Amino acid sequence: MPPFGQTRFPLPRGARADAALAFGTFVLVAIAEGQRLSNGEDWMPSQVSSWLLIIAVCGALLFRRRYPVAVGWFTVLATGGYYVLSDIDGPLVVVPIVALYAIAAQGRVRAAIAMAATMVIGMGGGALLGESDITGTVVFMLTGWLVAVVALGSVRHGRVAYAEEEARLRATEERLRIARELHDVIGHNISMINVQAAAALHRLKKDPAQAEEALGAIKAGSRETLRELRATLGVLRRVDEEAPTAPAPGLVRVAELVASAKLTGLAVRIEWTGAERSLSAPVDLAAYRIVQESLTNAAKHSGAGQVTVRLAYGDAELALSVEDDGRGAAARPAGSGGGSGIAGMTERARALGGELAAGPRPEGGFAVRARLPYGITGEPMERSDR
Structure with a gap:
């Protein structure tokens, strides 16, 4: 049975x-005008003028989207002329009211x-001229209707403008998210390939043996870069492709980052504290990307050796830090990586309600420290591969 919305007559x-x-x-x-003819009244010039005005006012609605203000003024003036000429209180006033609403809904409130x-x-x-059909009550009621119509049109314009602005903001945020993701996915692997090539x-x-090992790492890194790039582009294009067999980026894959960093000459040590918890996907991805970007910056800019x-699991948040023994901020360009590395990590942390700080350590080297609230936390779980 088709959904209810599909069975209704389309408007x-x-x-x-x-x-x-x-x-x-x-x-x-x-x-309404036909009542005159049914009563046996003869055609009079005023009746002919009334019919011409009816046809003109109703026909003007066909052009209200192309010339809204001109059609609005025409319907207002022509409808006024109709009520002066006609003895029948027909519903022609609906036309200028519709035109008023459309004009207000376009933001042309004045x-x-x-x-x-x-x-x-x-x-x-x-009413002042003594027209029997026009009283103070009629004027008051018409005023109320017109005020309501203009107000409703203005509200409609505000809602549409708000929805368009919200859509633009969502599109901007999505572009920034995609740019961050591509920077983290491609930037890390390309940086590692560059260091290994050097x-x-x-x-x-x-030492040809070590050179061969570095070239093998370059091959593996380029293959991983292509895989992640295809996966990212496949999501953007919404193409039905075979799901990737590798696990999604998260702390479960942090050992891969460590192995890749070690091929560049870095000695990386991981310390786990606290009872590990199952993290939500955004928190898990943010933690992974922060570690990834920090290791990339350490390999590219700091000249670090260790x-x-x-990674510390607290009651309400994950605290992580990446510290190296390199030259600190002196060798790093602003933002680390063209101005988007540390800025991107900071945006990721803030988007989750956390914070991130990066800078030189008093004892030397550079440190990146972040706090990521769990949001929706899972139960503590045992970790067997520590």
Whole structure:
């Protein structure tokens, strides 16, 4: 059985909606005007003018999207002329009210207010001239309707503008997230390949065995880079491809980062403290990327020989630090990696309600320290591979 939303009669939209509204209003007003002819009254010039105004006002709705303000003023003035000429209180006033709402919904509130004021003044003038069908109550009710229509149109404009701005912000945040992810995925592996290539060139003649080992690491690193790049692009394109067999980036793969860093000459030690918890995917990914970027910066910029990675599971947050014994901030460009490395790590931590600090250590070297709240924490679990 199809969903309920698909069984309903689809409402017309756009130009079809305008045509349906124009035709419906014309039919209602024509029925009211037809009472004159059914009573045996002869055609008079005022009746002919009324019918021409009805046709013109209803037909103007077909152009309200292309010329909203011009159509609005025309319907207001022509409808006023209709009520002056006709003895029938037909529903033609619906047309300028619809035009007012459309103009206010486009954000042209001043024009809508001017048109509404013109209608109220015209109706008030008719009451002062002693028109039997126009009383103070009628003027008051019309004023209330017009104020409500303009207000509803303004609210509609505000909601649409808010939704568009929110969509733009979401798109900007998504672009930043993708840029961070690509920087972390590609930047780390390419940096490691660059360091290993330099080491291979340096050792090619002196120690061919170590050079061969570095070239093997370059091959493995480039293969991993291509795999992760394809996986990332596949997600962006939403292509149905075979799921990757490697585990998703997370602390479960931190040993791979350590192994890759060791091939560049770094001596990396990991220290675990606290009862390990099952982390949510965003926290797990952020922790992995922070360790990855920190090791990349240590290999590229610090000239460090030893790096210590500490992961401490607290009651409410994961505390991690990456400390090296290199030259500190002196050898690092601002932001480490073209200005996006430390900034990207900081953004990741803040997005999860945590914080990150990076800078030289008093005893020498460089340190990156972060706190990542669990958010939704799992139960403590035993770790068998420490």
